[in-house]
Amino acid sequence: xxxxxxxxxxxxxxxxxxxxxxxxxxxxxxxxxxxxxxxxxxxxxxxxxxxxxxxxxxxxxxxxxxxxxxxxxxxxxxxxxxxxxxxxxx
Amino acid sequence: xxxxxxxxxxxxxxxxxxxxxxxxxxxxxxxxxxxxxxxxxxxxxxxxxxxxxxxxxxxxxxxxxxxxxxxxxxxxxxxxxxxxxxxxxxxxxxxxxxxxxxxxxxxxxxxxxxxxxxxxxxxxxxxxxxxxxxxxxxxxxxxxxxxxxxxxxxxxxxxxxxxxxxxxxxxxxxxxxxxxxxxxxxxxxxxxxxxxxxxxxxxxxxxxxxxxxxxxxxxxxxxxxxxxxxxxxxxxxxxxxxxxxxxxxxxxxxxxxxxxxxxxxxxxxxxxxxxxxxxxxxxxxxxxxxxxxxxxxxxxxxxxxxxxxxxxxxxxxxxxxxxxxxxxxxxxxxxxxxxxxxxxxxxxxxxxxxxxxxxxxxxxxxxxxxxxxxxxxxxxxxxxxxxxxxxxxxxxxxxxxxxxxxxxxxxxxxxxxxxxxxxxxxxxxxxxxxxxxxxxxxxxxxxxxxxxxx
Numbered sequence: 001x002x003x004x005x006x007x008x009x010x011x012x013x014x015x016x017x018x019x020x021x022x023x024x025x026x027x028x029x030x031x032x033x034x035x036x037x038x039x040x041x042x043x044x045x046x047x048x049x050x051x052x053x054x055x056x057x058x059x060x061x062x063x064x065x066x067x068x069x070x071x072x073x074x075x076x077x078x079x080x081x082x083x084x085x086x087x088x089x090x
Numbered sequence: 091x092x093x094x095x096x097x098x099x100x101x102x103x104x105x106x107x108x109x110x111x112x113x114x115x116x117x118x119x120x121x122x123x124x125x126x127x128x129x130x131x132x133x134x135x136x137x138x139x140x141x142x143x144x145x146x147x148x149x150x151x152x153x154x155x156x157x158x159x160x161x162x163x164x165x166x167x168x169x170x171x172x173x174x175x176x177x178x179x180x181x182x183x184x185x186x187x188x189x190x191x192x193x194x195x196x197x198x199x200x201x202x203x204x205x206x207x208x209x210x211x212x213x214x215x216x217x218x219x220x221x222x223x224x225x226x227x228x229x230x231x232x233x234x235x236x237x238x239x240x241x242x243x244x245x246x247x248x249x250x251x252x253x254x255x256x257x258x259x260x261x262x263x264x265x266x267x268x269x270x271x272x273x274x275x276x277x278x279x280x281x282x283x284x285x286x287x288x289x290x291x292x293x294x295x296x297x298x299x300x301x302x303x304x305x306x307x308x309x310x311x312x313x314x315x316x317x318x319x320x321x322x323x324x325x326x327x328x329x330x331x332x333x334x335x336x337x338x339x340x341x342x343x344x345x346x347x348x349x350x351x352x353x354x355x356x357x358x359x360x361x362x363x364x365x366x367x368x369x370x371x372x373x374x375x376x377x378x379x380x381x382x383x384x385x386x387x388x389x390x391x392x393x394x395x396x397x398x399x400x401x402x403x404x405x406x407x408x409x410x411x412x413x414x415x416x417x418x419x420x421x422x423x424x425x426x427x428x429x430x431x432x433x434x435x436x437x438x439x440x441x442x443x444x445x446x447x448x449x450x451x452x453x454x455x456x457x458x459x460x461x462x463x464x465x466x467x468x469x470x471x472x473x474x475x476x477x478x479x480x481x482x483x484x485x486x487x488x489x490x491x492x493x494x495x496x497x498x499x500x501x502x503x504x505x506x507x508x509x510x511x512x513x514x515x516x517x518x519x520x521x522x523x524x525x526x527x528x529x530x531x532x533x534x535x536x537x538x539x540x541x542x543x544x
Contacts, residue, residue, distance in 0.1 A: 005097055035094045046094040059155040077101065079158035081092060086344040088096040 003081040004051045004058060010074025012043040023068060027061060028053045104159055107314035108376040111349045112369050113163040114150050115290040117297035117305040118142050120169040128178045132191045139195040142304050147200040149356045153349055167295035168206035176218030182225035189229035189236050196235040205237040205295030213247040226260050230275035231267035237278045237293035241285035243480040245487045249535040257281050258473025262496055269498035272506040276495040281476055283483030283490045291365055294491055305362035306354045310346030311369045317381045332405045339409030347414045363418030366410030370430040372513035378423045379432025390433055391442030400453035422455035428515035429460055437516045444518050452482055457491040462506045462515040465498035474525035485538055
């Protein structure tokens with residue numbers, strides 16, 4: 001199963017997680033883990049999701065999430081989890 | 091499971107420190123494109139390149155989107171053309187025809203460079219090799235994306251001084267023919283000693299004859315990431331510094347390995363090697379010069395520069411080697427002057443000279459790279475510079491190269507502007523004392539004593 005990591009970085013605001021979660025639910029993406037932290041005054045959220053049942057390809061939903069981020073004034077990225085695993089796990 | 095701080099670290103490397111995958115290069119063997127007429131060979135080559143590499147750019151973009159890492163260049167390397175078309179090219183113009191076909195194929199598949207307009211003449215030149223070398227000025231002037239290289243020496247064979255002399259003349263001519271473009275043609279031509287069997291890095295890229303039919307190679311980069319990492323250990327001793335560089339190089343290279351594996355899987359082409367390199371770009375924060383300054387030099391070129399660069403290279407290789415199953419190419423740090431803002435600044439400040447750059451090439455990957463010299467420099471002097479650099483490679487059993495630009499109509503104090511990744515370069519002074527009699531001797535410098543290992 002290929003997992004996807006979704007990150008949201010920006011100024012904290014009402015309804016960011018709600019909006020992202022709604023989008024994911026509508027596209028059959030299952031959330032496995034959520035964590036968040038504030039670094040340097042910025043809101044950082046990370047979700048690990050299972051997109052194997054997703055109705056759209058990762059390249060499409062990363063584009064659409066990016067747009068949602070722009071509407072909310074935050075940066076949203078969706079990346080295949082492998083890039084983090086190779087860099088931080090031997 | 092991966093934690094949030096690790097995710098933030100990776101994404102900061104990409105967004106703030108210019109971490110990227112510098113290139114995905116497909117190596118394509120053209121040995122099966124030989125034919126009995128020039129037009130047949132032209133057709134075969136065009137068909138092969140546009141078939142094998144047709145999905146390269148799209149695949150690169152897909153990987154870029156999926157992993158969120160920029161893949162800056164998609165490129166192609168091919169079997170040295172002198173070997174493929176030697177029997178059908180009877181004149182230099184025939185070779186130029188082929189260069190144009192290569193250019194057309196590169197444009198068709200959407201890559202930004204195609205390397206392999208090359209000849210390997212470390213011991214001697216065949217008629218075809220010589221014709222190809224003589225065609226380089228015109229080929230570089232009349233194509234946009236074709237890169238050329240010639241290997242003129244090796245530790246095992248010595249240095250082919252006839253070829254060195256001829257190439258000095260050809261570099262001058264290439265500069266003349268492309269003078270309206272700030273002599274850009276010379277930025278696409280590299281002369282080598284000890285060229286590796288297969289080299290995926292432009293401008294000296296070619297697909298080795300010892301390689302399989304087609305292969306995916308990846309070049310990673312990330313001077314900005316290394317610089318930021320060592321800022322955090324500012325003032326610490328060498329042990330701490332080296333550990334930091336190694337760990338960072340490991341992380342950068344793992345990303346390259348991932349991209350290479352994915353590209354290989356999606357294109358159905360075997361994975362070749364990762365080239366572990368700190369390749370700078372003219373962007374601020376993407377500079378090898380900045381790393382050297384952070385290590386403790388006021389400017390690149392100050393005493394200590396060669397030692398700092400030697401250490402940096404070694405740590406990059408040590409960290410990178412563990413991260414990838416196959417490492418190759420040239421690997422280490424690149425020091426192309428025009429492509430590195432802090433190197434340019436060092437030249438302008440008077441800290442970095444041609445002679446110091448030559449010393450630096452003894453410990454780094456390539457050689458005298460992207461250096462502009464006065465347009466009045468004689469062909470024999472250029473050949474002399476090449477011979478010196480080749481000798482460093484031959485004696486030290488390492489790859490060395492020269493990519494030098496005689497800036498026609500310009501002199502010390504002026505600058506040449508190439509644009510894009512090739513950047514701009516201040517014209518550097520060259521020692522003007524003559525080496526004509528040395529270059530005019532002709533023949534070959536024999537292989538050094540330590541070549542007799544067998």
